[in-house]
Amino acid sequence: MSDTPKHTGRRRWLRRGLELIIILLVFLAIKAWLQRDMVSGEAPPLQGVLLDGSPVSLSDYQGQPVLVHFWATWCGICRVEQPAIESISQDWPVLTVAMQSGNAQTLREYMQENDYTHPVLVDETGALSARFGVGAVPATFVVNADGEVRFRQRGFATGWGLRARLWAADALN
Structure with missing residues (x-):
């Protein structure tokens, strides 16, 4: 039995949310790496x-x-x-x-x-x-x-x- 449109839409949003979180984490990791030598x-x-x-x-x-x-x-x-x-x-x-x-x-x-x-x-x-x-x-x-x-x-x-x-x-x- 295939997924109903309601479940497919929810999965799509969950997947996009997860992708956004991964992109944000990668961005923050790169930013931290670039600033590693800067004084604090x-x-x-x-x-x-x-x-x-x-x-x-x-x-x-x-x-x-x-x-x-x-x-x-x-x-x-x-x-x-x-x-x-x-x-x-x-x-x-x-x-x-x-x-x-x-x-x-x-x-x-x-x-x-x-x-x-x-x-x-x-x-x-x-x-x-x-x-x-x-x-x-x-x-x-x-x-x-x-x-x-x-x-x-x-x-x-x-x-x-x-x-x-x-x-x-x-x-x-």
């Missing part, structure tokens, strides 16, 4: 000179959550993300690190050409990025008011997703 817990020291010549340190942001974003001028995904980072910088503290993207003059020109104003540290050699376990860009960290990494992500992140993480870091502190 207390944020490492990060300091340098911004493109405008002013000194900056991650500790300058103590007492408030900050978005720490590693990017590169040669990174296509970073170029897609940059308008969101710029927008977030109008509302939240943001510190970006341009990894292996040339010297300060090259980066100043890039920022001017694209009308970006968010703070940028130059990381010509990748040494600053290595402290955070960043081997590929884009990579983003949300550091809470106590200097602890609350969220980290490698790869594309949406502006609203980053804003939600900043809000959560602020609310959970």
Whole structure:
């Protein structure tokens, strides 16, 4: 005797639900693997000179959550993300690190050409990025008011997703 349409439909939905769970688990496993080297817990020291010549340190942001974003001028995904980072910088503290993207003059020109104003540290050699376990860009960290990494992500992140993480870091502190 064959299955009735009612049982076939239910099985189809159960199968699709199971497939969705498997896809989600695979996605989360890949995400965890990609982030395995990125720092968690207390944020490492990060300091340098911004493109405008002013000194900056991650500790300058103590007492408030900050978005720490590693990017590169040669990174296509970073170029897609940059308008969101710029927008977030109008509302939240943001510190970006341009990894292996040339010297300060090259980066100043890039920022001017694209009308970006968010703070940028130059990381010509990748040494600053290595402290955070960043081997590929884009990579983003949300550091809470106590200097602890609350969220980290490698790869594309949406502006609203980053804003939600900043809000959560602020609310959970």
